[in-house]
Amino acid sequence: MRFRTNMRWMACFALLWAGASALGAPAAKDLVHANLLADVKDVKPGEAFHVGLVLKIKEGWHIYWKNAGDSGAPTTATLKAPDGFKVSDWQFPVPEKIADPGGTIYGYTDEVMLVATVTPPAGFAGGPVELSCDAKWLVCEKVCLMGNATAKVSLPSTGNNQEIFARWMPRLPSAAGDHANVSVKSSGEGTNQKWSGVIKLKVPPGVQKAEWFPGPSESVAVKEINVKEEGDYAIVTFSAERIGDVKSPAGAMDSVLAYTVADGLRVGVTVPVSFETQSASAR
Amino acid sequence: MRKTLAGIVMIALALAFGALSVARAESKSEAEIGKPAPAFSLQDQTGKTVNLSDFKGKIVVLEWFNQGCPYVVRHYEKLNTMNTLSEQYSSKDVAWLAINSTSGKSNDDNKASAESWKINHPVLNDTDKTAAKAYGAKTTPHMFIIDKSGNLAYSGGIDNDPEGTKTEGKVNYVQKALDELTAGQPVSEPKTKQYGCGVKYEK
Numbered sequence: 001m002r003f004r005t006n007m008r009w010m011a012c013f014a015l016l017w018a019g020a021s022a023l024g025a026p027a028a029k030d031l032v033h034a035n036l037l038a039d040v041k042d043v044k045p046g047e048a049f050h051v052g053l054v055l056k057i058k059e060g061w062h063i064y065w066k067n068a069g070d071s072g073a074p075t076t077a078t079l080k081a082p083d084g085f086k087v088s089d090w091q092f093p094v095p096e097k098i099a100d101p102g103g104t105i106y107g108y109t110d111e112v113m114l115v116a117t118v119t120p121p122a123g124f125a126g127g128p129v130e131l132s133c134d135a136k137w138l139v140c141e142k143v144c145l146m147g148n149a150t151a152k153v154s155l156p157s158t159g160n161n162q163e164i165f166a167r168w169m170p171r172l173p174s175a176a177g178d179h180a181n182v183s184v185k186s187s188g189e190g191t192n193q194k195w196s197g198v199i200k201l202k203v204p205p206g207v208q209k210a211e212w213f214p215g216p217s218e219s220v221a222v223k224e225i226n227v228k229e230e231g232d233y234a235i236v237t238f239s240a241e242r243i244g245d246v247k248s249p250a251g252a253m254d255s256v257l258a259y260t261v262a263d264g265l266r267v268g269v270t271v272p273v274s275f276e277t278q279s280a281s282a283r
Numbered sequence: 284m285r286k287t288l289a290g291i292v293m294i295a296l297a298l299a300f301g302a303l304s305v306a307r308a309e310s311k312s313e314a315e316i317g318k319p320a321p322a323f324s325l326q327d328q329t330g331k332t333v334n335l336s337d338f339k340g341k342i343v344v345l346e347w348f349n350q351g352c353p354y355v356v357r358h359y360e361k362l363n364t365m366n367t368l369s370e371q372y373s374s375k376d377v378a379w380l381a382i383n384s385t386s387g388k389s390n391d392d393n394k395a396s397a398e399s400w401k402i403n404h405p406v407l408n409d410t411d412k413t414a415a416k417a418y419g420a421k422t423t424p425h426m427f428i429i430d431k432s433g434n435l436a437y438s439g440g441i442d443n444d445p446e447g448t449k450t451e452g453k454v455n456y457v458q459k460a461l462d463e464l465t466a467g468q469p470v471s472e473p474k475t476k477q478y479g480c481g482v483k484y485e486k
Contacts, residue, residue, distance in 0.1 A: 071422040071481035103421045144480040243474040
């Protein structure tokens, strides 16, 4: 009898456990928490300031960079500001290459802050300002869920966000300027067009773990990527092939070359890469 | 009674561990456009074996499927994309096969999804990922089309609307490719960017 009772409890427990692992999909709202912050306490006429969208991600889960990679979906955000305020595009910090045997994915774990610049009009007369951000993401672990949130910040505010901005601003990719040398060779045409490319970027001495992240594109699929550090340079070689509608130009992408500097900080440089179009019908 | 309870414990434990089990993924060589499509032999939701070679001489659409993926759910529950196209082209000698490579999914799971989503085409069980690896399937849905001569003619997304928010300029790539192939023309956009949840190759 005692044995039977124990077995009954074990059966209940085991069923609950199986149920939790097989069916108990977590709710999207518990996986990513969105918060909107400003790096100023008050808005001054014509003085640009930063707004950060902080996404806290549950351990073991990930969200995606603006190029998700082989699977997934980019995180998107729309910032609404009062009339007359100028709002920049969101800047994404250097992503992580997330190990996934099904392909290569680019994203974030734990926490990320996207940053936008807001410029009030020169004639801003003061008073309260509300900024609102609609954010959308796909969050994945073994399963994927779509999530979204509207995060708001009101100014003036007493909040002090210097620490979090100081942590994330250096991780936004900087412009390559004349430090990058990009060479892309084309072969084939139309749907058979392929490219091979070399990016040579001058980097500070002693950088480590250089990685290259091709930008989002509907026209070019980047295939093999190799990155090495050589003296004062990080050197990327890659191959790519034409996808999508070959009647439209292959265009360009903003790629990011990331590396770890001496103090352990992960930084990156935005490297624009252009892909010449060879149209089969142009012959 | 004791046996029944012990059985329940065993089944439940097996289910729980099944969800956590891990295996090493092999390196993949992906199917190429214009080259013969890799053969496969998989069970459908009723346990019947389906071979790619059963459809010799037909156009075959392969739809990578996972009933737990929100993109797949959207295309079945909200848009009915897959069922509409599969039925629309069945009269034009086009076979449509969904392939589920998701770990832990059984023929019964596929049968339940086929019933609840009124799927009339086979939902094949590829939990060991043989077909997924052979084709280089990366997402659900990742779409492939095989032409009448058995060569791969299309690989990519179902459409150009991953977010499901496009109100204009929406292109269904599979429909476009099927229209071209059934008219005896080559596929004008043979490769597009696939989107969706990752096919769950275990680490």
